[in-house]
Amino acid sequence: DAMVIQNPRYQVTQFGKPVTLSCSQTLNHNVMYWYQQKSSQAPKLLFHYYDKDFNNEADTPDNFQSRRPNTSFCFLDIRSPGLGDAAMYLCATSRAGHHTDTQYFGPGTRLTVL
Amino acid sequence: GIQVEQSPPDLILQEGANSTLRCNFSDSVNNLQWFHQNPWGQLINLFYIPSGTKQNGRLSATTVATERYSLLYISSSQTTDSGVYFCAVGVSQGAQKLVFGQGTRLTINP
Numbered sequence: 639d640a641m642v643i644q645n646p647r648y649q650v651t652q653f654g655k656p657v658t659l660s661c662s663q664t665l666n667h668n669v670m671y672w673y674q675q676k677s678s679q680a681p682k683l684l685f686h687y688y689d690k691d692f693n694n695e696a697d698t699p700d701n702f703q704s705r706r707p708n709t710s711f712c713f714l715d716i717r718s719p720g721l722g723d724a725a726m727y728l729c730a731t732s733r734a735g736h737h738t739d740t741q742y743f744g745p746g747t748r749l750t751v752l
Numbered sequence: 753g754i755q756v757e758q759s760p761p762d763l764i765l766q767e768g769a770n771s772t773l774r775c776n777f778s779d780s781v782n783n784l785q786w787f788h789q790n791p792w793g794q795l796i797n798l799f800y801i802p803s804g805t806k807q808n809g810r811l812s813a814t815t816v817a818t819e820r821y822s823l824l825y826i827s828s829s830q831t832t833d834s835g836v837y838f839c840a841v842g843v844s845q846g847a848q849k850l851v852f853g854q855g856t857r858l859t860i861n862p
Binding site: 669671675679680681682683686688693695726728730732734739740741742743744745746748 | 783785787792793794795796797800838840842847848849850851852853854855
């Protein structure tokens with residue numbers, strides 16, 4: 639029944655140790671997004687994939703990368719996590735080109751950096 | 753870029769009360785969504801409402817696009833309505849890049 643799935647739900651990593659967060663979807667949507675949400679703040683878009691085309695936000699640090707091997711999966715790679723990267727990471731999907739372009743969010747992965 | 757302001761930032765009510773949450777935005781939009789973020793952090797879609805009025809049970813929303821605001825109404829509040837309510841707007845075609853307001857934290861006391 640789940641539509642947007644994120645694994646793991648909680649991730650603990652060490653300062654500077656690369657980490658990968660996973661998102662999958664059963665909606666067959668062509669757009670996938672990654673947002674970062676820090677404590678008591680609004681979600682902030684990091685980047686999105688429109689089909690295979692990667693679109694980075696101008697202020698997203700180079701430390702953050704993404705991969706989309708197929709329609710269903712998208713990964714967020716943090717190459718060298720710092721303490722400031724501790725946050726909730728939210729994956730979302732939408733069906734671009736449709737007039738009701740609702741974004742559907744996964745449950746999020748809460749990242750702790752020690 | 754587009755600015756999104758939500759008010760009030762915090763709202764504390766007793767169970768059974770009604771509430772109105774407001775979202776102002778600084779430019780024309782073609783996407784506006786209301787979300788409820790539950791205590792576990794998941795964003796739950798409430799409404800996709802770039803214009804007009806919609807109702808879903810005890811919740812309803814109205815967007816007046818020409819005046820650049822949207823309202824979320826919650827009637828007969830329940831403790832399970834507690835959480836943060838976000839308004840998010842998008843202006844692009846195709847892939848929608850949502851810009852979120854800062855949210856309204858709603859607490860419903862029994």
